[in-house]
Amino acid sequence: MASVGMPEYLERRVAAQRGGRMDLRSFDRPGLAVVLADAIEADPGTARRTFQDLWQNGADDISGLTSVRRSIRKRLAAMAHVSRLETDRVLRSADGTTKFLWRLDDGLVIESVLIPDGDRLTLCMSTQVGCAMGCTFCLTGDMGLERHLTAAEIALQPLTVQRTLPPGRRISNLVLMGMGEPLHNLDALVVALRICLDDFGLKMSHRRITVSTVGLVPKMAELAAALPVNLAVSLNATTEEQRRAIMPITRRWSMAELLDACRTFPLPSGKRITFEMVLFAGFNDSLEDAERLRVLLTGIPAKVNLIPYNENPGRPSLRRPSDAVVRAYQDHLVRHGTSCSVRTTRGLDISAACGQLGRRVA
Numbered sequence: 001m002a003s004v005g006m007p008e009y010l011e012r013r014v015a016a017q018r019g020g021r022m023d024l025r026s027f028d029r030p031g032l033a034v035v036l037a038d039a040i041e042a043d044p045g046t047a048r049r050t051f052q053d054l055w056q057n058g059a060d061d062i063s064g065l066t067s068v069r070r071s072i073r074k075r076l077a078a079m080a081h082v083s084r085l086e087t088d089r090v091l092r093s094a095d096g097t098t099k100f101l102w103r104l105d106d107g108l109v110i111e112s113v114l115i116p117d118g119d120r121l122t123l124c125m126s127t128q129v130g131c132a133m134g135c136t137f138c139l140t141g142d143m144g145l146e147r148h149l150t151a152a153e154i155a156l157q158p159l160t161v162q163r164t165l166p167p168g169r170r171i172s173n174l175v176l177m178g179m180g181e182p183l184h185n186l187d188a189l190v191v192a193l194r195i196c197l198d199d200f201g202l203k204m205s206h207r208r209i210t211v212s213t214v215g216l217v218p219k220m221a222e223l224a225a226a227l228p229v230n231l232a233v234s235l236n237a238t239t240e241e242q243r244r245a246i247m248p249i250t251r252r253w254s255m256a257e258l259l260d261a262c263r264t265f266p267l268p269s270g271k272r273i274t275f276e277m278v279l280f281a282g283f284n285d286s287l288e289d290a291e292r293l294r295v296l297l298t299g300i301p302a303k304v305n306l307i308p309y310n311e312n313p314g315r316p317s318l319r320r321p322s323d324a325v326v327r328a329y330q331d332h333l334v335r336h337g338t339s340c341s342v343r344t345t346r347g348l349d350i351s352a353a354c355g356q357l358g359r360r361v362a
């Protein structure tokens with residue numbers, strides 16, 4: 001394949017696939033246009049129709065690219081393939097939450113969780129197999145990082161789940177809060193989200209996509225420069241010492257540095273950063289914590305989401321606070337002008353709740 005005029009990041013991606021045939025699902029639309037022009041001198045219209053067939057018209061192999069000429073399909077068949085996600089298991093909770101386990105080409109398994117809530121249908125997606133961040137309360141953290149997901153493996157999660165839904169029912173929101181730290185796999189994440197946002201792709205609204213991070217500070221600005229999506233920060237503590245005890249990332253970037261990055265994060269008007277606080281009984285659930293949090297968030301367009309910890313036999317020392325304690329924490333923030341909600345626990349019976357995504361299936 002020639003490579004005249006191909007940007008370096010695409011060169012790298014094509015080169016990585018040269019041993020086999022390149023995956024047409026691993027490119028956003030502009031990337032696919034460049035790659036197809038380079039490989040088979042395809043015009044931009046052919047690239048757009050190929051992209052639309054892949055992400056909107058149900059094509060799961062080269063022969064399914066019915067919007068492009070047969071001669072093009074023939075040339076593509078010799079040099080490219082179309083990846084898919086293989087469903088390993090689907091688990092349905094009594095509360096309507098559904099957990100999808102996907103088996104990847106190398107046999108590894110990842111998870112997505114579909115959460116219905118009134119008119120909303122939110123898909124919680126994974127970005128890595130395992131996670132390198134090692135948050136002490138999280139089952140995914142126990143796995144360590146096995147590997148990053150590709151852009152295709154990330155964007156295929158909403159595509160494949162959407163296909164299981166009845167006509168007229170659409171995934172309304174995407175949250176990148178499943179297995180993995182999304183900003184640790186930023187290049188693939190950005191390509192995947194461009195596919196999700198594209199009018200010829202999954203046609204999602206940027207207002208309904210939220211990327212969650214534990215605080216990879218330099219990557220936050222890179223994300224903002226690449227995409228106008230919502231940001232959630234998994235904070236979980238109100239002092240440096242407290243945060244270091246449960247989130248090792250704090251040793252690399254302090255909470256103060258993280259909050260400074262939030263202060264300068266270029267938010268579109270009307271948007272706020274969501275701060276997630278997993279609350280543990282007797283650790284970070286006091287009114288003093290609530291007051292410290294209020295002060296820490298001064299000057300940041302913020303809303304707080306309290307997540308009472310989901311108890312797990314693997315973490316006997318961590319307990320869930322009582323509802324009364326959680327309510328008092330919330331009341332304190334709301335009374336002092338900080339927007340604060342409490343996340344309802346969903347999918348507990350199928351191990352799909354927050355912090356439960358890991359090797360255990362149910």
Ligand code: SF4
Binds near residue numbers: 132133142179214
């Ligand atoms: S909470 Fe998120 S960042 Fe921390 S270990 Fe779990 S998956 Fe990784």
